Amino acid sequence: MAKQHPASPEARSAGATIYSVADHAGVSIATVSRVLQGATVVAEATRQKVLTAVEELGYVPTGAARSLAVRHHEAHGLVLPELSGPYYAELLMGFEARAAELAQSVVLVLTNSRTDMAAAVRQLATRVDAIAVFGSAAIPADLVRLLRAKKPVVVIAGEPQDGIEAVAAENLESARELAGHVLDHGRRRALFVGDPDSGPDIRNRYDGYLAAHRDRGLDAAEPVLARLSEADGTAFAQRLLAGEHEADALMCANDELALSIMTTLQDAGRDVPGDIAIVGWDDVMTARYVRPGLTTVRQPVHELGALAADRLHELVGGEPPRTYAQMLPTRLVVRTSCGCLPVT
Amino acid sequence: MAKQHPASPEARSAGATIYSVADHAGVSIATVSRVLQGATVVAEATRQKVLTAVEELGYVPTGAARSLAVRHHEAHGLVLPELSGPYYAELLMGFEARAAELAQSVVLVLTNSRTDMAAAVRQLATRVDAIAVFGSAAIPADLVRLLRAKKPVVVIAGEPQDGIEAVAAENLESARELAGHVLDHGRRRALFVGDPDSGPDIRNRYDGYLAAHRDRGLDAAEPVLARLSEADGTAFAQRLLAGEHEADALMCANDELALSIMTTLQDAGRDVPGDIAIVGWDDVMTARYVRPGLTTVRQPVHELGALAADRLHELVGGEPPRTYAQMLPTRLVVRTSCGCLPVT
C-alpha cells in the first residue's frame, strides 16, 4: 500500500474511496480509475473484480476530486430571474436536455430569490466551467464582464458585447408582422403595452410595432409602460376602462399582460376583439384556452436553451466567441383576439 | 515559495490560484484562505493586501478544491421528471430559494430528457451532499435505496420507506372534501379521471373520491385511466362525447386534464357545469382564466420545495431521517365549474 489510507472495516459504508475499492479488489487505484473511466483497456477479469468491489462497497466517487484532477467541473451554470410562467421553464428544459447530452451537470441560480445576487453568481462561477445568463438586465453588466474574463459566458435574449456572446429569438421582424396584421384589420389606434427599456427583447418588439406603422405611413403612439405581470395588466386595463387611454387594439409585450388585460376588459363588458383587439407574445398555454383565442407569437424557447448550452460547451472547448447574436426564428400564431374570424 | 507553482506573468488571467494571490500579496496561502473564509482574524493591513491581490488578479476560487478539502460539496441535488406546467416550476423555485438561504447550490436533473436516468442520478450523487427526488415512480426504487446508503435522500410527494424520508402535500382529505362538494351539488354520476396507480398523489385523490361517496352511502365508479396531459384529456373528452362514458361530473387528477376536457366539451356545445361539472387539482394559472372558472385544489408547492431543501440540509447535518411523511395542508378553491353560482 502506498499511503496509509483507511481501509478500516467501517470505512465501508461511510466513505468508500478509490483506495478502498482498489484493495478490496486487490488492484491499484489506477486500475480502478481505468475501469471506471472506461478509457484504457483493462483485462476483463480484473475489470470484473473491480466492478464487484465497487458494487459491494457501494462506491460513489467524489466528483470534486475528479474535477480537481481533470481541471474541469463538467458543469454549466444557468442564471435565470425566476421560473413562473412557461417561458423560463421551457428554456431551462431545453438547456438541461442539451447539457445532459453533453454530459454536463447544470447548476441553477434564480436571482429573484436572492438578496445578494452578485455573491450568488460569484459562488456559481466557483463550481462550473461556463455560465449562461438570462438578459443583461438581470445581473450587473460589470459582474458579467468580470466573469467573462475567467469563464465563458453567454447571454440569453440579450445583446452581444465585449466578447460576450448572445443567443436570442428573433423579435423585430415578427413584431412588425404581428403589428402589421393588427393594423391590416383596420385598427388605427393601436397601443403598445410594455416597457421598451426593460430589455432588448421588448425593445425590439416595440421597434417592430413602430416599423409596422411606418410601413403603412401611420403614426404610432408612445408605449404604455408596464411590467410583464398579471397585476400590471389588470392595473392598465382599469385605467383603460376609466378612460385614461383610448385604443382599438393592444399589442402587449407578453401573453400574461395580454391575458390579464383581456379578462379584465371582458369582465367589464367589453367585447374582444369587437371593441378592442388584443395580441400578446410567447404563446403560453392559456393563450389557446381563452375565448377568443389569443393571437400571439411563439418563440422557440426550448431550442434557445439548447443553443445556449451548446455554445457554452463549445466555448469551453476553446472555440472563440461569436460577435454576432445568434437569432432563432419565431412564428406568428393567429387566433381570433386580433379580429380574425374563427375557423369553424 | 513552498512549491514551484507557476507565478509566471501570464498565469495572470488564465489560472489565478490561491498561490498566485498569495505571492502577489506577499503572504502565505494560509492567510489568503483565512481572509477569504473570514473565519479567523487577520490583521486589517494584510487583509487589504490580500483583497487587493484578489481583485487585481480576478481570482475565482476552484470550488472542487474546496469541496475536496472540506469534504462537502455544499450542493443539493434535485431530480424532477420535467418542468412543463406550473407545478414543478413552483416546486423548484421553492427548493432553490431555500437552498440559497442555506448557502447550497442546486444541481438539477430532469429525468424525462434522459435516456439513461440511472446514470444521470449516479453522476449527480457524485457532486452533491444530498438528493431530493420527485415521486417514487420517476426513478427505480432500488436506485433510490442504493443512493440512500451513501447520501441523504428525500422523496417529494411520495411515501416514506426504508429510512427514506418523504415530504408531501395533503391529498386524501382535500380530495374527499372536493368530491363531497361536487356530490352535494346533487351530481350522482361522478367519474374520476386519472390513474390511481401512477403514484401515491393520484392514489390518494382517488381514495378521497371513494371516501366522499362512502360518506354519503353512494356507489363510486371505477376510475377512468388517463395520464396527466392535455392530449389525454382531449382523447377522453372525445370518448365521452361519443357516448362511451356517461357522467354529470368529472373529478380530474389535475388541472391540465380538467381544462383540456372542459374546453373540448364546450367546443362541442356542452354546457359546463350545466350538463356536466368539472373539477381539477393544482390551481394552475389557467384555472382562473377559463369560463367557468375551474374549481380545484391549491397545493403549497413552493413550501413543499422549501421543505425538501430544508430536510436535506438537516439530514446532511446529521439529523436522523423522519419515518413519517411530512404533510403540508392544501386548500379547496371553489369557482364555478363545479356548479356553484358565480359570485357577482
Place this chain on the structure above:
DNA sequence: CTGTTAGCGCCTTCAC
C-alpha cells in the same frame, strides 16, 4: 495490461 508517483487547488492543524 497494471502499478507508482506526482500533482490538481484549497483547508487546516501545528508551530512560531
Place this chain on the structure above:
DNA sequence: GTGAAGGCGCTAACAG
C-alpha cells in the same frame, strides 16, 4: 497574527 506542511480523492503520465 502568520507560515509550513500534510492531506482531501482522483487522474494521468511514466515505467514496467
